Amino acid sequence: MDFNRIKEKLNILADAAKYDVSCSSSGSNRKNKDNGLGDTGNGICHTYTEDGRCVSLLKILLTNHCIFDCAYCVTRKSNDIQRAAFKIQEVVDLTINFYRRNYIEGLFLSSGIFKSADHTMERLIAVAKKLREEENFNGYIHLKSIPGASDELMYEAGLYADRLSVNIEIPTISGLKLLAPDKKHEDFIKPMQKVKDEIIRYKEERKIIKSTAKYAPAGQSTQMIVGATGESDKDIMYSATHFYKNYKMKRVYYSGYVPISTDSRLPSLGSEVPILRENRLYQTDWLLRFYGFSVNEILDADNPNLDMDIDPKLMWALRNLNYFPVDINKAEPRMLARIPGIGMGSVHKIISSRKYRSLNWEHLKKMGIALNRAKYFIICNSNDWERRDLDASTIKGKILQSQNGKFKNQYNNQLSLFN
C-alpha cells in the first residue's frame, strides 16, 4: 500500500466530505456475527474535531469529481480544486484498519456524481458489499443515496448499509431552482421513497419470518443548509416536519452555511456561519421529537422566525402565559415537559420522586433544574413563589439578566449608551 498517495487522497476527500454534518452511528441493531469484526450499538463519538463536532465514522467521498454544478457545494464542477478518487479496495482497507484500532464506529461514504447517478451508486454499494461479505465487517455503514439512482440499486444498498441518506440541502423548491438548476426535486425524493417503502416491507415480513435479512436498520436521514437562500425558520421547520412525517426520517440535520464561493447568489466569503441559528433550529427539532410540541405551536405566519436571544421553549411559554404557573407536584408529564428550564431527564426525576413527598425548591435545585428560567412558571411545596403578575417582556428581561450564555454578545443588539 502506498501510504503517501493514500494520505493525499484522504486529505482531499475527507476535507470535501466534512460539510455533511451527520455523524451518528446509533439506531442500528447489527450484532457481531461468527466471531467476525465489529458490532453496532448506541453509537460512540471516538473523538471531537477542533470545532467541537463528534467524529464517530470515517467520513469520506469516494471521489470529488462531479458532473453537477450546485452553487452551494464545494465539489461543484466549476470550482477549481484538486480532484481525487479512491479505489474500492483502498476504502475497505482504511475502514478496517481504523476500526481495528478503535478510531471509528464505521464508514460514512458519499461521493461526487461521476458519469451517472447509477454508476456512482453502484460503486458505493460495491464498497459496502465487500466490507460485509469479504471482511465480515459488522460495524456501522452509512451510504449516501445518490439523487436519481434507480430503485433496484436503492434496494441493494439497503441490504448492506445501516443508514441511507439523501441531502435535500435547500429547504424550498424555489431555492433549489436558483442554486442547483440541473437537479430536480423529484430526483431527491425518489430514492427516499423507495427506501422508506422497503423499510416498511421488511418490517412487515420480519413479523412473519423472524430470520428476514436486515434492511437499513438505522433508517434514513437528511440534511438542510441553513442561511444560504434567505429561507425563514418556518420554511425549514415545516419542511423538516414534512420529512419526519412522510418519509419516516430518523433525523433531519441542519447545517449552517459555510461560505465557500464568490457566487453572487450566495452569502459572500467571510460572512459568519449562522451557528446560533443552527442551535435554535436543533432545539426546536428536539421539542418536536421529544417534548410533544407540534410545529405550528412554535412557528406560524405571525412568527416565522425563532428568537435568537432565548430558546424556543421559553419563547413558546412567554407567548402562552395562560398555561402557567404549573404545579410541579400535580401536573401531568406532558405539561411538565413544557416548562422552560426542565428537560426530559428532570421530568422523569420529578415524576418518580413526587410519589414519596411533596417537592420544594431545594429538591428541584438538587435535581439540576434551571431554576433561573423555571421559577417564573412553576409552584411547588413552598410559600415562596413569584406572586407578582409579571408580563412576558418583564420575565424575559429578568431571565436574560440572570444568565450569561456563550452567545450573549451575539444577540445583545441594544446600543450601548456611551459608544
Next chain:
Amino acid sequence: MNTSKTLVYDGSFNGFLTAVFVGFEQKLSHADIQKNSQFQSGLFADTETIFTNIDKAQRVWNGVRKKSNSAIKNIYFAFLSEQNDIEALLYHYIQKLMGSKYLGATDFSDAGILKINQLAHKVGREKHRMEAFVRFQLTKDDVYFANIEPDFDVLPLVSKHFRNRYADQQWIIYDLKRKYGIFYDLQTVEIISLDLTDIYTNSMEKSDAFTHEEYEYQDLWNNYFKSTTIKSRINTKLHVQHVPKRYWKYLSEKKEAV
C-alpha cells in the same frame, strides 16, 4: 437497631456485599465499612473482620435485584467509583431500598439516593469515555495494545463491549493507574498484570514493539482528524469539554498538542 460497628473487608465487591449481609444480620443502623488496605482503627470502635463469602454476597445481590434492576446497576457502578466512604453511602442506599415497600431507589429527593445515582452516572460516563478513547496499537506479536488511566475502575465494565466488538483480533487494555489489564486471546477475556518497562502512550517517538504499518495508520488518522475540521467554526472550548486534556496523551490525533 441503634448500633454502630466497623466492618473491615478485602476491598472486593463480593467482600463488600458480605459486609452488608453481616451488617443487616446484626441489625446495624450504621455500618462503618472499610477496606483493609485503608483501615484505621478508632480508639473505642468495635471492629469485625469480614471474610468474603460468595453465598452471602449472592443473597444480598439477589435481594436487591428482586427490588429493582436499575438499583443493582447503580450499586455496582457507584462501588467502582472508589470514592471515600462509598461503602457507607451504599449501605444507606441498600437499607432504604430493602426497607421500603415500594421502589425507594427512585426517590431523588433523598440526598443519599440522589448521590448514588450521580456517582453511578459519573462512572457510566467514564466507561463510555473508555469505549471511545481506547486507541489500540498493533504490536509485532499481532496483539492490539492500549494503555488507559481512567478516573474510576472501569475495566470490568468495558470488557464485554470490546469482547463483542473485536472478536477476531487479540487485544490488551491495560490500566496503568491500577496496574492490571484485560487480555483477549480469541477465546476468553482474562485479567493480567504486566511488568511494563515502557509506557506506550502515543508519544512522537516510535517504539520497536509496534509494527511499521502501525505508525502509518496513526499518521493517516491524524491527517483525517485535521482534514475533517471546519476552520471557520473552530470552538476550542467545546472541543476540550468533549475531549478533556487528561486523556490527550493516549490519543494519537492529539499527539502534537501534548
